[in-house]
Amino acid sequence: MSDEPDPYALIEAVALRKDRAAFAVLFGVYAPKVRGYLLRSSRDEVQADEWTQEVMLRVWRRAGSYDPAKAAPSTWIFTIARNVRIDAARKVRPELDPADPALVPSQPLAPDSAVDRQRRQHRVRAAVGALPDAQAGVLRGAYFDGKTLRQIAEEQELPLGTVKSRVRLAMARLRQHLEGT
Amino acid sequence: MTPIHHIPEEELIAYAGGATTEGLALFVATHLALCPDCRAVVEDWEAAAGLELEDQEETELPSGLLDRVLAELDDTPLPADEAPPDRAVLPQPLRGYVGDVHELQWRRLVPGIRQVVLPFQIDGTPLRLFELQAGLKIPVHTHTGTERTLVLTGGFTDQAGQYGPGDVSFLDDSENHVQVIDPGEPCIALIAADGPLVPRSVTAWLLSWFVTA
Numbered sequence: 001m002s003d004e005p006d007p008y009a010l011i012e013a014v015a016l017r018k019d020r021a022a023f024a025v026l027f028g029v030y031a032p033k034v035r036g037y038l039l040r041s042s043r044d045e046v047q048a049d050e051w052t053q054e055v056m057l058r059v060w061r062r063a064g065s066y067d068p069a070k071a072a073p074s075t076w077i078f079t080i081a082r083n084v085r086i087d088a089a090r091k092v093r094p095e096l097d098p099a100d101p102a103l104v105p106s107q108p109l110a111p112d113s114a115v116d117r118q119r120r121q122h123r124v125r126a127a128v129g130a131l132p133d134a135q136a137g138v139l140r141g142a143y144f145d146g147k148t149l150r151q152i153a154e155e156q157e158l159p160l161g162t163v164k165s166r167v168r169l170a171m172a173r174l175r176q177h178l179e180g181t
Numbered sequence: 182m183t184p185i186h187h188i189p190e191e192e193l194i195a196y197a198g199g200a201t202t203e204g205l206a207l208f209v210a211t212h213l214a215l216c217p218d219c220r221a222v223v224e225d226w227e228a229a230a231g232l233e234l235e236d237q238e239e240t241e242l243p244s245g246l247l248d249r250v251l252a253e254l255d256d257t258p259l260p261a262d263e264a265p266p267d268r269a270v271l272p273q274p275l276r277g278y279v280g281d282v283h284e285l286q287w288r289r290l291v292p293g294i295r296q297v298v299l300p301f302q303i304d305g306t307p308l309r310l311f312e313l314q315a316g317l318k319i320p321v322h323t324h325t326g327t328e329r330t331l332v333l334t335g336g337f338t339d340q341a342g343q344y345g346p347g348d349v350s351f352l353d354d355s356e357n358h359v360q361v362i363d364p365g366e367p368c369i370a371l372i373a374a375d376g377p378l379v380p381r382s383v384t385a386w387l388l389s390w391f392v393t394a
Contacts, residue, residue, distance in 0.1 A: 018256055027247050032239035039240060049243055056250050061259055071224070074231030081234070082199045093199055094207045094274035096214040099265050102272035104183060104347065106217040121228035128229065139194070143226045144233045146199035167191055 005029060007073035015063035027056055034081045040145050041085055051088055055081045072118070082146060127177040128170075135170035138163055184216045184347035193219060197226035204301025204308050207274055208371060212331050214272035215347030271333055275371065279310060282334070282369065293317045303329065303373040312369050313337070317362040328352045328374040335368035337361060 005025050013022035035052040042048060058080050066076055086093050096103060128136050141152040153163040188209055195201050196209045213220050265273075270282045279285055279297055287295035293314035301308040306326050313319070315335065329351050336345040339360045344350050352358055362368045 018254075020251065020254065023254070024247060024251070027250065031246065031250075032242055033234050033237040035242060036237040036240045037234055045243075049246060052242075053246065053250050053253075057253055060250075060254050064258070072228060072231055074235045075224075075228045076231070078231040078234045079227055082230075086199050092203045092206075093196075093201065094203065094210045094277075096210050096220075097265060097273040099262075100214060100269065100273045100276075101265060101267060102269040102276070103214045104217060106220065121225050122232070124225045125229040125232045140233065142191075142200055143194045143198040144230045148195070148200045151200075171190060 008068055011059075011063050011066050011068075011073055011076075014060060015066060023060055026059065030059070030077050031056055034077065037078075037081055037144075038085060041147075047088075051081075051084050055084045058084065072121075075121075085146065123178060124174075127174050130177060131170050131173055135166050135173070138166045139170050142167070182345065183218060184212070184345070184349070186342070186344055186348040186350060187216065187219055188212050188349050189351075190222060193222050194226050197223045198230065202301070202303070204299070204303050204373070207278065207299075207301065208303060208308065208329070208331060208373065211272055211275040211333075211371060212347065212349055214274075215333075271369075275310075275333075285310070285312075287312060306373045306375040308371065308373045310369065311372050312367050313362045315362055315367055316364050319360040319362075321357050321359050325354055326375050327354070328372070330374075331371040333369045333371060335366045336363040337368050337370075338363060 007026065007029065010022045010026045013019035014026065031052055034055050035048050038048045038051045038055075039045070042051075055077070059077060062080070066073075071079075083093070128139055131139070137156075138149075138152055141147045141155075142149070147155070149163050149167065150160060152158075153160045156163070192201070192205070192209060196206060196213075201209060213223060266281075269276060271279070278299060285297050287297060289295050294317070295312045297310040299308045299310065304326060306328075313335075329349065330344070332344050332346055332348050332350075334346060336343060336348075337360045338344070339350070339358050341350065343363070345363075
């Protein structure tokens with residue numbers, strides 16, 4: 001048995017019993033990571049603290065809507081942190097509504113496909129890790145930091161065309177990598 | 182039937198990370214509502230970002246942050262989301278901007294074409310909802326930028342193939358194209374195009390004149 005706290009159980013305890021002790025453990029695990037993530041888009045530490053607070057409050061309030069079959073705890077917390085970052089920039093990111101009658105539903109998951117799913121998600125990350133640093137860096141800027149290619153080009157002092165061609169190369173390699181495994 | 186013409190993965194990645202403008206995110210998310218395959222791709226990239234978050238270098242939290250959050254925790258449940266209607270034709274998030282089909286504030290452009298202008302642009306080209314009459318032939322034309330189309334009802338056919346609900350078509354300015362709206366029901370589509378039509382023939386020029394006038 002490991003002493004690592006199990007984030008699934010902690011979120012469930014918050015959802016079902018409004019368990020403050022479980023929340024405090026969850027906070028200890030994720031708040032420092034979330035703050036690190038937020039500091040990637042703003043150097044302002046006071047602001048990052050405020051946003052981290054907001055992310056963790058949303059974790060508390062929305063724990064009841066967390067669906068472990070759909071997303072890992074880290075995925076769920078990432079999406080909350082991303083949305084706080086977007087709200088803080090006074091931007092809007094329209095989202096679909098999973099309960100919408102006009103939504104075309106996904107095929108129901110087969111019993112063992114949740115495991116397949118997890119394997120595939122780790123594979124995406126591994127495939128990014130296998131890319132040359134310059135390409136991985138540009139992709140990470142997009143899917144993790146939520147930066148536009150123009151912002152990435154400015155930060156790395158590269159022509160926009162170079163950044164775009166790195167994305168193209170990265171996508172071609174990823175496709176090869178993911179189809180070959 | 183699920184869509185066969187998709188949004189490029191680069192744009193799904195940008196949407197997953199939160200880098201898309203409101204107009205592009207509206208276009209992407211409306212496709213996602215109709216496309217389980219692309220939803221799975223976005224979820225994979227969000228999961229990759231989650232793993233990135235797990236490995237994030239930890240920064241030291243200022244003392245008292247946990248106490249501040251604990252002091253704010255409340256036990257009142259969130260107000261429930263408004264229940265979605267029993268039936269809808271246009272999916273969310275688009276419906277939230279324009280209403281469902283019977284509520285649309287159409288403006289007729291030329292016989293057979295009506296539009297609703299949205300307050301967004303994608304890469305500098307205006308985003309609009311179009312209704313194109315069944316059987317309508319849109320003459321040879323080209324665009325000065327990329328034309329992107331998301332079919333919502335009905336369909337159309339051009340030299341690249343047939344496009345039905347949920348399908349996305351991308352055409353750049355090098356491509357002259359003729360689109361024929363499929364017979365049956367009108368085609369409602371979310372389209373970002375400028376010009377909107379740069380004609381290659383007199384009829385097309387006339388149509389273009391009406392459309393832009």
